[in-house]
Amino acid sequence: MLERVGDALPRYETYEELFASHEPLQEALSAVYLEILLFFAHAKKVFSKSTFRVFPQAVWGSFNRSFDLSLRRLERLRDLVEDEAKVASMIEAKEERELAAGGRRKVEQLKHTVDTREHG
Numbered sequence: 001m002l003e004r005v006g007d008a009l010p011r012y013e014t015y016e017e018l019f020a021s022h023e024p025l026q027e028a029l030s031a032v033y034l035e036i037l038l039f040f041a042h043a044k045k046v047f048s049k050s051t052f053r054v055f056p057q058a059v060w061g062s063f064n065r066s067f068d069l070s071l072r073r074l075e076r077l078r079d080l081v082e083d084e085a086k087v088a089s090m091i092e093a094k095e096e097r098e099l100a101a102g103g104r105r106k107v108e109q110l111k112h113t114v115d116t117r118e119h120g
Contacts (some may be wrong), residue, residue: 008078039074042066
């Protein structure tokens with residue numbers, strides 16, 4: 001789990017910076033970070049109990065079930081983050097196209113104004 005989380009964190013940091021104003025993506029990233037913290041809190045609690053030292057197999061089985069559940073939640077949240085990053089990218093691309101189209105219209109208007117003055 002640590003390896004999977006460690007592999008994804010640099011990308012999440014990039015998403016945070018690239019799409020800082022895309023609130024749904026920021027919320028999805030927050031959910032991922034919360035799940036990671038909850039997992040570590042649970043792991044610390046399980047492995048620091050004296051029952052782990054006395055009955056390691058019993059405690060490990062319970063922890064393993066929790067671990068699997070955390071992995072499934074992280075995978076679902078990872079998919080959500082990736083989907084939100086795609087949506088944020090599409091929104092930004094659309095805004096850039098609209099900005100470029102607006103710029104082209106302004107240039108055409110200026111050309112028309114200059115042509116009108118020259119021929120008018």
